[in-house]
Amino acid sequence: MSELAGWNHTYSGKVRDLYVPEGASGLDDADAVLVVASDRVSAFDHVLEPGIPGKGELLTTLSLWWFDRIDVPNHLLPDHALAGDRVVERIPAEVSGRAMLVKPLDMFPIECVVRGYLTGSGWAEYREAQSVCGIPLPAGLENGDRLPEPIYTPAWKAPLGQHDENISFERTVELVGADVAEELRRLSLHVYERGSAIAEARGVIIADTKFEFGADRSTGEITLADEVLTSDSSRYWDAEAYAAGTTPEARMASFDKQIVRDWLAANWDKTGTPPALPADIVERTAARYRELLERLSRP
Template sequence: MRENERVSQSEHESPASVAVLDGWTRVYSGKVRDLYLENGETTDTPSLTTAARVLVVASDRVSAFDHVLEPGIPGKGELLTTLSLWWFDRLTGVPNHLIADHEQVGSAVRELIPSSVAGRAMLCRTLDMYPIECVVRGYLTGSGWKEYLETQSVCGISLPAGLQNGDRLPEPIYTPAWKAPMGQHDENISFERTVELVGLTIAAELRDLSLALFQAAGTIAEKAGVILVDTKFEFGADRHTGVTVLADEVLTSDSSRYWDAAAWRTGTTSETRMASFDKQIVRNWLAANWDGTGTPPELPTEIVQQTAARYRELLERLTGA
């Protein structure tokens, strides 16, 4: 959630899936989420820089390779919002951006989130967001594995020789990325570059908070038989106190990679050991059925169903619900 963004018809947007909400004005649409300001908070050029609170709505849209695909994943927005809220309740070591989604009016309780998006929306205070994605990796996989094969390092951090794809790292590593302006690609950066962007004190705080949150979340996940492989956190500064606040989604299947712990220990192939609880099924199918040119093909029903089931299974495994 970038607080300097204004109204945008993103090229990634799927207009048919964007909700129109009474009393709210949409000010930004990304690939999978939409931001709204309350009517009365907006001006001729609606902006998040002055509004006190923002409604963050998770859609059922699914993206891969920088394209929004059709159809969406039924229930995805609600599943990911539920998981974010569950994690926010447990990560009590740092303040977060959630604010009350209801208020007392006389003897009645008034819900502030419109009923049409209830379950997949969070009411949040606006922050001065730091332009950094705070990525933490606990295992060697994905782009990190490819880089390791070439340089024996990940994002410039040297690692021991002899590691294999899927191996647990000796200790989690912090590999931040710069949040590029809209329309550009984010890029991995060094810790030294984060110091240039936000100063040494904040850069160190973001690193230390990210590693501590990853450790705490990993311990919780392990108790549910799930491995937290890697994730990204986002933070902003409270506009009144300057305190660093945890924001955006947190530890969802879209921002994190999770594996089944038993499969990782006993699996005989990388496919079984590292089957993730996210949209990897979509990525794999698309890579096998699209050359990257033109409009991506429509997702088959079975791919949509399998992906929805993986999202749902992770939520059930972690929360026990």
């Protein structure tokens, strides 16, 4: 966490640090928020050591790339301003490349998860109940299979240190009201489907992802916030490996932190403090993050 002239640190999540302009007492009365992505990496609701070098800049670059291509309102503010005839950068040089300037929103306490493929915790539940987050699915699916259509499986966004909790759509109605719940589902499916089409044209599959939204404080408009379609918030697979793969492991050649999850699952019983990540796991994860950005942004 950096000391930034003109900005006060107000909150740290698992990966991001938030700053408000000097003079604001906090997020409630700030007219802008600086969102700084660190190199921290989390898995199973724990922040791990060491971080992934360059990860903060890669995540920020990828989010900005996607925000430019997603046709829904987002929280970005201009990161420069005119002072007379001079252009003034509004993002401090110390965090340039890994920070976004955004407008504060009234955030909804919902993680808007969309799944296009059967994997992870969804696969575990499917084997037990032929459903994912209570949504019935056809029989005969295998780990890594594409779902007949993407499904929306929201979660309650828990405070730092607590576990996020899968919830029903009906529960989201109770939390945010019917109209907002319906719009969150519609927007989430729309962004996922648009992102998936763009990614697939570049040889990459988005297996699942999660979004966060908030209400614009002036207009009430539901607005896409936080990160979007990054390697931290999404499972990315190599489309060519997926098509040729004969096992789930071969099909799910990932461009995300699955390398970290797999190593941790094999080397930690989820009690106490997680072990430090080996250097080769850190290096492989960083390389996959870089390769994803290169693939997506290639002309």
